[in-house]
Amino acid sequence: MFYLIEFTINKTVAVVPQNWYSDGVAYWPNYRSNNRANRAVRNAEEPGSDWETYDARILKSCDQYLEARQHLNKSLSCNTSDLQTEEEEEDIRPKRKPKAIN
Template sequence: VFHLVEFTVNKTVAVVPENWYSDGVTCWPNYKGDASVNRAVKNAKEPGPEWE
């Protein structure tokens, strides 16, 4: 399951896996490059402690 999330600070939207979203907060990987982020989204990678 995925969520469509709106980031109000920078006025963008993103599709994120359900396990990245909890109580109005979205975890986001600190990867460099869209390809790495897209791969993490597609595979619903578990958020790590270093994620924002």
């Protein structure tokens, strides 16, 4: 099970596995890479002893990681391209108009 949570300190929203949340407190890894942190979430890794804890509240619970991510994307009211991981970013290029053939 995964939770869509809001960190109360800065009002940011994130997806965490059930084992990262307990009684209004959520663990968050101190990995340097966002990709590494996202992999830890997907795999529901056990929180490490050096992980930070933050006050948080549950916004929604979901059975699957992808379902929770979809709710996360819907809940964001800012520019989501800044928050997407490299895996989720799409290569968005403007389409070129075909040249007219004479």
